[in-house]
Amino acid sequence: MIVGTAGHIDHGKTSLVKALTGVDADRLKEEKARGITIDLGYAYSDLGDGRQLGFVDVPGHERFVHNMLAGATGIDAALLVVSAAEGIKPQTVEHLQILDLLGLDRGLVALTKCDLVNDDELLDRMAEVETLLSTTSLRGAEIVPVSAVTGQGVQELKEKLLVLGESGKGAAGFARLAVDRCFVLSGAGVVVTGTVHAGEIRVDDRLLLTPSGIEARVRSLHAQNRPAEIGRAGERCALNLAGPRLSKDAIRRGDWVVSPELHAPTDRIDVRLSLLASEAQALKHWSPVHVHLGSAHVMGRVALLEGERLQPGDSGLAQIVLDEKVGALAGDRVILRDPSAIRTMAGATTIDPFGPPRNRRAERRLLELAALVEPDADVLPQLLRLDSGFVDLARFGLSRNLRPAEVEKLLEAASGARLEGFGFLAETLDAAKKDIVETLKTFHETKPDAPGLQAERLRVTLKRRWPAPVFKALLDQAIRAKAVTVDGAFLRLPGHSLKLGSRDEALWQKILADMTRDRFKPPRVRDFAETYDAPEADTRRLLQRLAKLGRIVEVAPDHYFLRPVVAEMIGIANDFGREFTAAEFRDKLDNGRKVAIQILEFFDRHGITIRRGDLRRAVPQKIGQYGPPPTP
Structure with missing residues (x-):
């Protein structure tokens, strides 16, 4: 379990951690000189049964709240430190607000420096703290008077911390560690430290850094300050990493070390946002904010989705648009501070880490977000019944860090079916198939002389307009x-x-005979019209219609070839097996230079051949573009 300290500057957080663990968590020279905690400090205490209790000691000074936030988002339980001599101070309140916004409901209060006050003053302080906690997630937390100087209450506090229990983080998902430190260790190389938020990390695992995408292999690791083969969710780990592009300068606080499956940087996060009641004014749409997620600290703006203002004490849906990409997943907690980084304003829970850039306020999207708020076991049945009618299963699993097998179980429990990466209800699939068939039937009835509908025209004509990839899956099934x-x-x-x-059919049969006989040099439209005493416009319209059907191909204006003949000519070009000239191609077809050049220019336009000066080379991948060439 990871315990994070919180509280005002000089209320004795670091001294208390040292009394509990024997470790001075202030590691920087400046911290020693100034006697205050500036950056995150870490210490561990052996529980006596092979387990380690980890402490994250955070700065109490208002100037270093951003550092406090980098450590607070990875803790399992809070240790709120309040000086019995000084009582509640500004950073006591702000740190408690942050813990509340992070949803931390496990914790204790250490009333430090109790050796400096009498019993009555101690009782007064305890009453003040109880009142402060009463409206937060830590209401009812036990208050333990302690003194790091005399040792009073230290053992009792440690025992009560142990009772809080293990980390509630699960190991079922893919691995994910939030980086809060990076340094180079002599003889080892690059080392990153942080809290494992999900999954397990093992020696020799090949992971990625998010958002950079740099590859890294785990050479060795420490979990809870001990050498280990596995680092599990809820543990603080130090990873010794190696990789071809890896360096200390390539890693920064706020990065994630993740399994490759979780590498999906984002800069639009849809959230449920709560504005602190202590705020003096409403939060306006598109307000600039400091955003803290995991150990990352970036700038962004708040796009409100349910109005133009959010009143103090209220909550609502919003999209946080970030200035740079970060790693984020559903359920991640976000803390927002004002543009000057002076005060904490709001907190949020990530609903969808991949928010859309358009139509984010549309009713359809708001209904989707309302469904996504639900727990994993309940969300798919609701999503599958929305107007969208489908779920992108890969995106769904990624956003919630679910393995494919887990997604399949949830889909089965929701009475859904998988179709090429998308989830549907059985009745939705039936309705989609019926819609496709009925739309084609109606088109055939209204335009019996048309060959049918092209795919995109069919997609936009359906009653329900599916996204192109989903429509393709449904069409393939049909x-x-x-x-x-x-x-x-x-x-x-x-x-x-x-x-x-009957008249067009009779004319086509005559034209077909001519095109078959002179297959490499068929007559043109005007030639057919003159030969068979037919209006040129009607003849042209007939051949255009047959081209749409795919029976013939217009190689040059008003010059059509049978489709199998085009495939045969592509085969002839490929048979050269080298660069060839127009004259060589003409000789193979025996159809004259002009027609041969027209055919080759058609091939050039369609990427069937590549021209370099007077030479051309066939592209083998295009040999089947107009069907298989006839076998010799």
Whole structure:
């Protein structure tokens, strides 16, 4: 378990930690010289049964609250320190507000310097502290009078700390450690320290730094100040890291060391935000703030989602738009301070770490956020019943640090089904398939002479407009079920076929015979019109229609080739196996230089060939673009 101290400057936090552990947590030369804690300090106490109680000693001076916040977000329990001689002071209140905003409900109060007051004064101080705690998450916390000088109450305090229990953090998710220190150790290299927020970290694990994405391997580790093979959620760990791009300068406080699956930096975080009742005025939309998340400290703005102002003491949905990317997951606590970093203003709980840049205030999005507030076991049934109709399972699992097997269990419990990475209810899948079929049926009835709908046109015509990747998954399912047929670039129902009128069909059969006979040099539109005494405009319209069906290809203006012949010509270009000239290609087709050049220019435009001066080279990956070439 990790215990964090909190309280006003010079109320004896560091002295108390030393009395509990025997370790002086002030490690900096300046701290020793000035007699105050400036940065985070760490100490450990052996519980006698193989477990270690870790302490994070935080600064009490108002100028160093940002350092206090870097340590406070990783603790399991709080030790609020109040001097019996001085009583409640400004940083006592602010630190307690921070603990409350972080949702810490496990903790004790150490009433220090009790050797400097009499019994009546001690009772008065205890009553003051009880009143202060009464409206916070630490209400009812035990108050223990102690003296680091005489030793009074120190053993009692330690015993009561042990009773608070183990860390409540689970090890089921992927590994995640918030970096609060980085240094170089002689003979070892780069070392980072921090609290493991989730999962387990093992020696030889290959991890990533977020947000930078730098790779790192764990050479060795210490957990709770002891050499170990595994660091678990709720433990403070020191990781000796190695990597090709790794250096001390590449790592900073606020980074995360994570399993590769969790590397997803973000700069838009949707939250439930609570403004302190002590604030003198309402929080306005788009207010600039200092944002503290994990051990990170960045600037950002608050985009309110349910109005233009949030009144003191109220809470509401908001999106925090950050100036730089950070690592964040659902459930992470966020602390906001005013633009001058003088006071703590508000706290927030992350609902969705990947907030959308557009339509963030839309009713549909607000309903989604209302569902995402729910615990893991309850959220999917609600999400699947929203108008969106689906859940991106990978994004859902990532945002809540759930392994794929856990997501599958939750989906099954919600009576959902997986389709290509998306989750749906069975009735939603049935309705989507029916919508696709009925939309095509209606189109065929209104335009019987059209071949069908192209995919994007079908997507935007459906009753429910699915995002493109989701629509593709639904369409693929309908195609596999043979409810929809793919005909070239068009989608149609299996029973539908384009039927030409008797006059057009007769003309097409004549043209088809000519195009088959002179396959590498077919006549042009005007030639067909003149040969068969047909209006040129009608002939052109017929061939354009057949091109849309994918039966023929317009290689040059008004010059069409049968689709299988285009595939055959691509095969001929590939058969050279080297760069070739237009003359060589012409000789293979025996169709004249002009037509050969037109064909090659068509190939160039479509990336089938690459031209370099007078030479061309076929691109093998394009050989099947118009179907397989005929086998020799």
